[in-house]
Amino acid sequence: MKAPSALFIYSLLSFLRTSTTLDTITPSQFIRDGETLVSADGSFELGFFSPGSSKSRYVGIWFGVSNDTVVWVANRETPLENLDGLFKVTNKGILVLLDSTNTTIWSSNTSRTAGNNINNPTARLLDSGNLVVKDGNTESPLWQSFDYPSDTLLPEMKIGWDLVSGLDRNLTSWKGTEDPAQSEISEGLDRGGLPQLVDKEGDNIKVRPGSWNGLYFTGMPWLRLNPLFKYEFVMNEKEIYYDYKIPNKSIFVRYVLNPSGIGQGFKWMDHTKSWEPVTTSQSDECANYAHCGAYASCNINKSPVCACLKGFIPKSPIDWNLADWSGGCVRGTPLGCNDGDGFLNYKGVKLPDTSSSWFDRNMSLKECEELCLKNCSCRAYSNLDIRNGGSGCLLWFADLVDLVVLQMDGQDLYIRVAASVLDHIGKNRHFGQKYQVIIIVCSAILLMVMLVLGLVFYVRRMKLRKEGLDIRCQNDYNNEDWKEDMELPIFDLITISNATNNFASSNKLGEGGFGSVYKTKQRVDCLIGVCATTLSMALLEDFFIFMKTLD
Structure with a gap:
């Protein structure tokens, strides 16, 4: 009887494996197109996929809840062009991707040299999304996918340096939505000076x-x-890295560096079956590196957004006025080195580029200031750590670049300037304080005058109301006894004589066709029910006609 071929045995093993969910493979097993590894809790799957409408095939890892959300790709640069790929782990603990001719398309590199002491290597997909290769002799992984990120940062995945092995872990975006090959856009830790997180395009x-x-x-x-x-x-002396963890393991989150170079954080919303954005690395123009050049600050709430620091002037005023701020600013007054230089405190800022900085964990802020003053090349200083009131020392020895005024939090930065600049700012501040005092005193005096005038007007009004002016007359005018069509009222001679001061010539206003017109006293106006300081000419003329008829 003919012995079964190796391909038949592999096919049989694969058939048996597909009947159960596996998270681990050994050298006697493999994954072929259409099959997957599934982590123990079902959070992640590993298998073959084609991005978008592309027909190229890749081996990758994706979320169990969202199988179109790929978080890691093995053969980013060398896709398969058919469905005949095989993915396996060798007896030496190396992952390989083979095509239909048994040619290696992609392979992993072990974190330590694989030797003859490798015993029963396995490849396992963990619930964290990390694909780990181990042997039976140690718990330390021979290789893990978390050491070779693609475009996605998952919880517990490190970004940064392993100083022992020299491994540099960083994110690299896809070239496009259908091409997972590495682009020139990356995100990682820059180790120059104080390590800092940077997004780069090339260098x-x-x-x-x-x-x-x-x-x-x-x-x-x-x-x-x-x-x-x-x-x-x-x-520390062994590694420099950044990571994040999720206390609630039932929540799915990811951070992605997209092909446009923008980093975004997402959280899976189970009720909508979609990814909701929660953070972004670039929200406005001030996020662009060195947008305002050297010795300038960027404030998105100001217009224009760029402004030279105090004591500095635009390097190219013409370009600056044309909103080309890339040239930055230069000192208006040179430093005097040890001759009276001082520091201006900028609060609530994003610290400048630290690639040319120096730091010490144990120094106080006062010691940091003194050390900076002793070195003519020192440009600025700040606390290294802001926890518990601040500690440590951070010094800058190059131009201050990428300083941003933040809209929330931020920290203090002390920038070195010449003594004359400090004096000028101090005088301006003193003048401003005096100006504020003058404004406050004048405002207080004006308020008192207004109160006094208001009191005088109030007393005067109350006196007039007591005398029955205006309001009483108007009420009398509008009372029910007044009739618009009434005939001329008749008054006795004594009332009229009193009203005109006995027809005094000083009260005479003029003469009409029917006689003279006289001015009346105010109190009599009210008594006779007329709301004006003078009687109407027609009434007086009619009155005199009436008086003559009596004679």
């Missing part, structure tokens, strides 16, 4: 979230501790 920094200050990256103050995320930054 050029595009976005700089900044250095870690104990609570968050200085340009991302919203990364504070919260119930959903726990952020961590580790810097």
